[in-house]
Amino acid sequence: MTNPSPTKTGMIDFRGVNKWFGALNVLKDITLSVEPREVVVVCGPSGSGKSTLIRCINGLETIKDGDLIVDGQRLGDPATNMAQLRTEIGFVFQSFNLYPHKTALENVTLAPIHVRKIPRAEAEQAGRDLLAKVGLADKVNAYPSQLSGGQQQRVAIARCLGMRPKIMLFDEPTSALDPEMISEVLDVMVAVAEEGMTMMVVTHEMGFARKVAQRVVFMDAGAIVESGTPEEFFSAPKTDRSRAFLSKILRH
Amino acid sequence: MIWQQLQSLAGSYPLALRGLGMTVMLSLISLVLGTALGFGLGILRTGGNRLISSVIGAWVDLIRGTPFLVQIFLIFFILPEFGIELDAFTAGIIALTNLAACFICEIVAAGIRSVPTGQVEAALASGLSRWQRMRQVVLPQAMRIVLPPLVGQYVLLIKDSSVVSAIGLTDLTRVGWLVVQRVPNGLLVFFLVGVGYFIVCYPLIMLARRLERRMGAAHGEVQL
Numbered sequence: 117m118t119n120p121s122p123t124k125t126g127m128i129d130f131r132g133v134n135k136w137f138g139a140l141n142v143l144k145d146i147t148l149s150v151e152p153r154e155v156v157v158v159c160g161p162s163g164s165g166k167s168t169l170i171r172c173i174n175g176l177e178t179i180k181d182g183d184l185i186v187d188g189q190r191l192g193d194p195a196t197n198m199a200q201l202r203t204e205i206g207f208v209f210q211s212f213n214l215y216p217h218k219t220a221l222e223n224v225t226l227a228p229i230h231v232r233k234i235p236r237a238e239a240e241q242a243g244r245d246l247l248a249k250v251g252l253a254d255k256v257n258a259y260p261s262q263l264s265g266g267q268q269q270r271v272a273i274a275r276c277l278g279m280r281p282k283i284m285l286f287d288e289p290t291s292a293l294d295p296e297m298i299s300e301v302l303d304v305m306v307a308v309a310e311e312g313m314t315m316m317v318v319t320h321e322m323g324f325a326r327k328v329a330q331r332v333v334f335m336d337a338g339a340i341v342e343s344g345t346p347e348e349f350f351s352a353p354k355t356d357r358s359r360a361f362l363s364k365i366l367r368h
Numbered sequence: 369m370i371w372q373q374l375q376s377l378a379g380s381y382p383l384a385l386r387g388l389g390m391t392v393m394l395s396l397i398s399l400v401l402g403t404a405l406g407f408g409l410g411i412l413r414t415g416g417n418r419l420i421s422s423v424i425g426a427w428v429d430l431i432r433g434t435p436f437l438v439q440i441f442l443i444f445f446i447l448p449e450f451g452i453e454l455d456a457f458t459a460g461i462i463a464l465t466n467l468a469a470c471f472i473c474e475i476v477a478a479g480i481r482s483v484p485t486g487q488v489e490a491a492l493a494s495g496l497s498r499w500q501r502m503r504q505v506v507l508p509q510a511m512r513i514v515l516p517p518l519v520g521q522y523v524l525l526i527k528d529s530s531v532v533s534a535i536g537l538t539d540l541t542r543v544g545w546l547v548v549q550r551v552p553n554g555l556l557v558f559f560l561v562g563v564g565y566f567i568v569c570y571p572l573i574m575l576a577r578r579l580e581r582r583m584g585a586a587h588g589e590v591q592l
Contacts, residue, residue, distance in 0.1 A: 174493055203495035213490035217508045226504060227494035279494060 126185075127152045127283060127314045128173055133182035135168065142168050143179070144339040152282075155315045157325040157346070160335035161361055166318045169335065170285045173316070174205045187282055203231055206276025210288040212268040214260040220247060220271045221256045224278045232279065239278075246274040250304045266297030270304050277308070284308060286317040320365050322350060334358045376551050377560070380543075387543030388564050394539060395526045395568070398461050402468025402525070403518075409469055410476025411502060424473065431470040436531050439463050444535045460532035468525050475517050479510035519576035523569045530565070540564045 126149035135143035142165045150156050158166045171177040173186055175198050187204055189196045214223050224243040228234045234242070247256055250270040260268050269289055276284055286305065290298045302324050309315055309328040319325070325332050325346045332349040334342040334357075342349065342358045353359045413424045431439065444459040454462070483506050491501040533542035544561040548554050 176489055176493065199495050199497060202493055205493070207490075207493035209486060209490065211486055213484075213486040215487065215490070215505055215509075227496060230500050230504065231495045231497075275494070 126150050127154070127187060128316065129183070129185040130169075131183040131185070133172070133184055134180050135165075135172065135177065136180055142338050143172070144337070146182070146340060148333065148340060148343075150314060150316060152314050153312045154331065155309045155313075155317065155329045156331045156333055157329040158316060158318045158333045158335060159320055159325075159361070159365075160341075164335040165338040166335045167287050170207075170287055170316050170318055173283070173285055174202050174207055176207070199231075203227070203279055204282045206273075206279060206281040206284040208269070208272050208276060208284065208286045208289045210291050212260070212265070212272045212292070214268055214271055214275070216260050219257050219259055220252060220263070220274075223260070223271055224275045227275070228278050243274070243278055246277050247271070249277075249307075250274045251300070264297060265293045266300045269293065269297075269301045273301075273304050273308065281313075283314045283316075286315065286319065288318050288320075290319065290321060322346075322366070326350065334361065336361070370553075370556075373551050373553050373556065377547065377556070380547050380550070383538075383543050383546065384540075384560075384564070387538055387540040388568075390537060390539040391526070391529055391541075391565070392568060394457075394460055394464060394529050394532060394537070395522075398464035398468055398529070399522055399525060401461070401465040403472055405465065405469035406472025407476050409473035410480060413473055413477040414480045428470045428473055431467060432474075436463070436467055436528055437534060439467065440531055440535055456532070456535045456537045459535060460529075460537050464525065464529055464532070467528065468521070471521050471525070472518060475514055475521060476510070479512075479514035480506055482513045483509045516576050516580040519572055519579060523572050523576070526569055526572075527565060 128148075128150040130146045130148040133143055133146040134141065144165075146169065148156075158169060160166050168177055172179050172184060172191070175191060178192065184191045186201060189201055191198075191201075214220075215226070218226065221240060221243050224246055225236070225239040228239040228242065229236055232239075244253070244256055247253060250273060252267060252270055252274070255263060255267060255271075258267075260271070263271065273289075289305065290301050293301065298321070302321060305315075305317070305324065306328050317324070317329070329346050331343060332346050333340055334349065334353075334355075336357045342353065342355050344354075349358070350362065353362055409424050409428075413421050413428075415421065440459065440463045443463050444454065444456065447454060447459075487505055487509065488501060491505040496504065529539065530541035533539050533545065536542075538546075540561055544558050548557045551557060
């Protein structure tokens with residue numbers, strides 16, 4: 117998982133990005149730059165646009181205006197090969213979205229074999245290694261329906277890593293999990309972060325943010341309200357909205 | 369008297385076999401072609417191009433909303449007016465294939481729509497091409513939904529093939545009409561015709577039932 121940083125611009129660059137769902141301005145004038153090897157945690161109340169924000173990065177959502185430059189390529193530019201760019205971006209979904217008709221190993225090797233054109237034997241060896249790395253060496257031939265939520269999400273992370281991406285995006289990766297399974301997924305994410313992956317993580321897991329994030333971005337009503345180091349953000353939130361949000365999630 | 373009729377019927381067995389052969393042949397060819405065409409249309413129907421999708425939708429509605437007998441007459445008697453001469457067999461194949469494709473298109477489209485959006489997004493996010501997404505992710509999951517009604521549809525189409533007797537093809541039904549002129553016992557003759565169709569259809573009915581039972585068991589994919 118090496119991370120070359122060829123350009124002076126960020127790995128992910130939002131410049132005045134706006135997006136609407138009908139009349140609703142879901143992303144308001146977003147400007148944000150994520151450096152190579154940086155880990156950014158995005159938090160905020162539900163409906164604040166944080167999922168939409170990271171879904172724009174790999175083109176699952178399109179932006180209305182502004183510029184979004186990912187790995188040196190401008191999204192929406194005819195010269196940008198979106199399928200090619202997506203191979204450099206891993207995306208972990210809240211609901212895992214593993215392929216139910218394929219085993220854990222087949223889930224991991226599908227894109228390397230068909231998109232990266234890696235020989236099957238080589239892809240399978242890499243896939244086994246990755247599944248071992250996320251602690252699932254014994255589940256290689258299991259189908260998703262035979263795995264717990266935490267195990268499924270770890271397979272999903274391995275599936276992304278199989279493509280050797282430059283960027284990993286996580287959309288509330290632990291929100292659909294039973295509490296006792298959250299840490300096994302966070303541990304894997306910490307390991308990925310420590311290897312130097314550029315990451316954007318939508319999560320309310322403040323322990324994870326404190327441990328590996330260089331920056332916490334707080335969103336509300338489609339706008340970035342506050343941004344700072346985890347230490348600053350958690351101990352001295354600057355706005356009323358972030359204070360109100362933190363008091364809600366830290367109450368329990 | 370019934371004994372004489374039975375003897376006379378027994379003498380007609382070569383004709384009956386020919387009729388059965390024609391029914392099986394017609395059904396087989398048009399089901400294979402109709403399935404291929406139906407899958408193609410179903411994929412296009414859900415492919416995101418509004419124009420293509422609504423043109424296919426309109427055609428399917430038209431075919432589903434008109435009697436098959438009328439469609440056969442149109443193909444066999446009207447097309448020659450425009451200089452397209454077809455023999456009865458070709459006309460029958462075209463009409464049946466078209467009918468099969470239209471029903472199968474809707475079954476396939478429903479199956480594709482049943483696959484959760486998250487599956488397509490996951491495939492999209494990992495850079496799979498449109499065809500790879502269809503082939504590797506969407507269709508295998510859609511097949512679960514598609515297979516039981518598909519096989520059921522085959523049974524209906526085999527029975528619909530009896531309509532081609534109207535344009536003079538000597539299929540099982542027409543053999544019935546021919547024989548009943550010699551053996552004036554319609555009940556007996558058409559009972560045997562019915563048995564002929566049932567013999568062809570029953571294995572498929574069993575297969576459909578088996579597939580329906582299996583649907584719940586497999587891990588998202590039906591293995592035959």
